[in-house]
């Protein structure tokens with residue numbers, strides 16, 4: 279008799295999702311985590327001053343709130359409360375009003391002036407059955423439930439973001455699209471980057487991009503509480519380096535990077551598969567700053583205060599140039615900065631009257647460059663006086679991020695470059711990407727489809743694959 283049916287190594291959102299799915303299916307499941315508390319990218323802490331709660335990794339849950347798996351779970355009963363802003367995205371521009379991603383398509387379009395019609399024509403067709411489209415997109419390649427919608431989406435999505443953005447006449451609409459597409463962490467002239475622009479805009483018209491009330495860690499706590507209610511077991515403080523450190527089990531799922539899977543599994547995986555894992559490309563890293571602020575960010579355009587996320591990077595051309603520079607190994611002079619302002623719509627994050635700020639930019643893998651001044655110059659450009667509101671800051675370099683979580687290889691936080699060649703075939707091209715050649719071992723992290731972000735869908739699909747194996751081996 280094995281001690282457990284399944285062990286999941288790593289307790290990020292995908293590890294938690296996989297563990298829950300296995301426990302729901304009636305399998306005895308142990309969740310193992312290196313740190314002293316679960317959560318992976320879902321952790322919150324007082325990084326700057328007492329009373330200021332910062333999201334250490336993920337902040338805004340664009341995909342989490344729409345996740346087909348999370349939405350089936352009774353997470354509210356286990357303490358989860360989303361905190362909603364008035365709008366998802368503000369995109370400030372020099373000397374003109376910011377472009378805004380509002381929940382309402384007509385309101386968003388109306389602010390885009392001459393591009394109101396073309397914006398509506400681009401987005402409206404995907405809003406006919408958006409949840410069906412997302413379900414098809416949030417899994418491995420397969421037969422879509424709605425092939426016509428998927429084909430229509432694919433025709434646009436496969437293009438470079440710069441092509442789709444240039445259908446617009448105004449700098450506002452172009453910039454709004456570019457800011458969303460830059461979540462790909464790819465050069466915006468790369469094939470397939472339009473997919474990110476479209477998906478992020480679409481999600482903003484389905485739900486306002488929320489944070490988690492009390493901090494992202496509350497989502498991990500709710501997932502953990504539900505897992506434990508299903509009879510799941512947890513062991514924290516065990517950084518797995520070899521398979522023989524784990525109790526016996528019928529299957530093991532790794533919520534880790536391919537590099538870690540290869541090193542932990544060693545000879546349990548064929549050398550040819552490990553060679554393929556070694557070729558996996560992780561992509562650029564992140565340079566992040568958390569701020570304790572004495573006041574709200576003094577945006578030139580006050581509409582920016584309404585959004586959970588502010589895309590600070592100026593025009594399409596500037597953002598495209600910056601992201602291309604990162605892939606050439608440079609830190610851009612004027613980086614594209616992703617800024618979140620959770621305390622604006624969640625009063626648990628900072629002492630009364632004070633605020634938190636969260637900002638990062640993309641930098642080359644493993645970069646040791648201090649990007650603080652460049653990030654702050656960009657924020658100051660659209661919010662003069664920002665520097666005067668800073669009470670304290672906490673900086674994380676790519677090296678700090680990797681030291682914090684070994685899955686962030688070189689500071690890359692989305693589990694691997696989202697290039698077309700690696701998006702649906704991660705970590706390697708296989709019919710079932712969650713399986714390895716060893717029938718006991720599975721990968722369930724963001725380095726499998728559908729990739730980075732807090733949605734748990736990698737973990738869900740990996741668990742389904744492992745469940746098939748568990749049923750087969752029981753016969």
Ligand SMILES: Cc1cc2nc3c(=O)[nH]c(=O)nc-3n(C[C@H](O)[C@H](O)[C@H](O)COP(=O)(O)OP(=O)(O)OC[C@H]3O[C@@H](n4cnc5c(N)ncnc54)[C@H](O)[C@@H]3O)c2cc1C
Nearest residue numbers: 288290291292312318319335336337338518691724731732
């Ligand atoms: C700075 C930053 C900002 C981000 N912002 C957002 C955002 O706003 N929205 C969003 O949706 N996503 C965001 N992300 C991405 C998101 O956090 C990840 O996509 C997500 O957490 C991936 O989940 P995962 O379960 O695959 O892995 P992870 O969350 O990385 O979890 C892996 C777990 O494995 C553990 N572990 C590692 N090695 C071992 C070992 N040897 N033994 C045992 N355990 C181990 C780690 O401690 C960790 O708990 C951000 C990430 C970072 C770092």
